[in-house]
Amino acid sequence: MMPDTRVGTTFGHEFIGVVDQVGPSVQNLKAGDRVMVPFNVYCGSCYYCARGLYSNCHNVNPNATAVGGIYGYSHTCGGYDGGQAEYVRVPFADVGPSIIPDWMDDEDALLLTDALATGYFGAQLGDIVEGDTVVVFGAGPIGLYAAKSAWLMGAGRVIVVDQLDYRLEKARTFAHAETVNFNEHNDIVVHMKKTTDFLGADVAIDAVGAEADGNLTQHITSAKLKLQGGSPVALNWAIDSVRKGGTISVMGAYGPIFSAVKFGDAMNKGLTLRMNQCPVKRQWPRLFEHIQNGYLKPNDIVTHRIPLEHIAEGYHMFSAKLDDCIKPIIVAEAS
Amino acid sequence: MPYTAEAPTRRESNEELRARIPGWGADLDPADRPAVPRERFAPEVTGAHWDFPERQEERVPRERSIEHRFLTPVFGTSAPLHGVSGAIRRFAYEKFGEGRAAHWLLLIAGDRVDAVGSHLRSVLTLRPDNPVTETGVVSELRRGGIRSRVGRGRADVKHGWIDPLLIAGFWVFTGIVAVAVVRSIGKR
Missing domain, CATH: 3.40.50.720 (NAD(P)-binding Rossmann-like Domain)
Incomplete structure (x- = not known):
């Protein structure tokens, strides 16, 4: 239970997407890049980030020192809109997101942004x-x-x-x-x-x-x-x-x-x-190796793929554990 | 087995586990585990090309924890404070630190006021909330609500009857109070 969860905030802390625009100081990404975004919002330069504790970043959450910044996870976690939408703002684009490797399945990339890494x-x-x-x-x-x-x-x-x-x-x-x-x-x-x-x-x-x-x-x-x-x-x-x-x-x-x-x-x-909340990106290099070696097949646990327009049904199904649901995925451009 | 110094006997050898489970022991050496040691000073790997982030513009007064020295350079802009719920939340942030229960309980109260206000606003618009489509309850029909629960021994089903009371109870109670107040005024 997260206090200060406001009506009007977009949820979603586990997401991948395509870069639409970049800010003027971004050096490593450009429009059109397919990226996976860790659920942690983090600056990469504070006391905690310098020590690998990306989930405890001190520069991104004015609302609380008890937790870092998380996309779509209440104002207690910084008040950032999340990824269950067609567009999302991603601060510190040179720090958090990574380009999805060509060999990686989209669903595996998605699951690496929280569940698998955690x-x-x-x-x-x-x-x-x-x-x-x-x-x-x-x-x-x-x-x-x-x-x-x-x-x-x-x-x-x-x-x-x-x-x-x-x-x-x-x-x-x-x-x-x-x-x-x-x-x-x-x-x-x-x-x-x-x-x-x-x-x-x-x-x-x-x-x-x-x-x-x-x-x-x-x-x-x-x-x-x-x-x-x-x-x-x-x-x-x-x-x-x-x-x-x-x-x-x-x-x-x-x-x-x-x-x-x-x-x-x-x-x-x-x-x-x-x-701790997982410092996601720190886990990625080793997890990439495990996936390539065939030790981990992340999307084996995905049970449902829900179009964004049916998200309310997806929430209820997951919450009530209907239809043998384990891991549903929201698909923004689902046909 | 008596309580001796011996560790319990392994059920499977390393060889058996390696044969049965892909990747068994790949991270046996803690040096291969990315989260070990917990703190690893390596600012050069984060990708940050600044010592302190450029400050985001504060377009509206942004609430912050009094346990912070200043407004953090970057912050979320979703759903700025507004109305009664905003006043409650701002009071919680300005008056109490995170170690105080009052801080969090006031924020929870703000959430409730926010929710009630949103419901009321919805009722007063030409497009009120649709509890059927917007709660996702139709998935009870489309996703096997009955077969997912019946005969499965689920612990949550055993106390599921309480949920409507807890969810609807507040609204029923509020309605009764409202009716009583209106009647009381009408009698005067």
Whole structure:
């Protein structure tokens, strides 16, 4: 839940497009170039950008220091219009966007602008070492990519937890993961302990975030009544499912107000909690290699392609998880 | 298995995993992971050809967090502050830092006022909002609303009955209050 989301703002932080016009100081792009645009708006020159923390840029978001700039993601994230439109303004065109390589599929390029980069980043934050057991909460796009990426980093087991069987099926086929439907277990944390020799997983990744279900009180107070920054059900399960001394990677998005997170358990178990919005462009060179080598096929998870004029239906379908929807794509010039 | 110093037995060897999973272990060495180390001082790779960005023109007074020293050189221009919601939001920005709950709760209140105002404006125009097409609810028919829910054990379906109460409750309550106020005035 992101406060200061204004009526009239265009959403959309994951987009590619064709350059229509460039500003006078732009050196590296020209009209007609096909570009992929990271969801981060960033200057490339501040204290944080100079250190690779592009998602934490200090020069682009006057509304908050608690988050960087993000296209189409509320005024709390800078008040930038997003890409679900025919035109979008992209500041710092020599820093963020890249020309889409000729060999790259458009949909793969699109998914690199957030979902794939974020899932891959989430696995990295887990500090996975050879043979680790990694549990991923959430089998949406980010969770699927995080699970897939965990193998690249040498995981010995990858377990994906969700409540939707069609998504768990995708976790098995796309991400080669073991799967658990939390609705089939009275206590998912106890189940996770049983399946990890009663130690717990080495790494847990929260790929759910603010709208997590599975605990009625948490869900109602956050997703419905907005009394919390998010429903930390998945995060609390992650904290309780991981072994003592383990690592939690948080990729799920939460709002800036308080949430009922079990920090006591995290402290007493000596956990390492790592998290951030993904600095997208930093991930690209290595992800390009993985795609070219055939290790990753990003658009395997795309389930729907929605014309821009039907975007309202697309939103409802995705939100309500209709028609086995996992990853819908909005197509601006769809015929 | 008793609680000993031994790590749990691996279910699959590296060779088995490499054979089963394309790219297994390609990033086993942290040096191959682009996000490691977390902070890597390398301003030369960003593409920036400035030390500090050229300042964007401030065409209307732009609200900012008081935790910033100044208005950031670049900012979004979507939906400038206006009306009552704008006044609430500006107060939140000017009065409270981001560490204060009041800052965020006021912004949430501003969102609600903005939404209500937009609904009212819509009703008073010749092109009012169309709740059927603009909420996307027709996808319930076109995208299998029933088959996507029934018999699937979805947790959200179990408490779905609350949603209409939470969503419509505010409007019903507001309507009741409005009717009561009008009646009260009419009796005087």
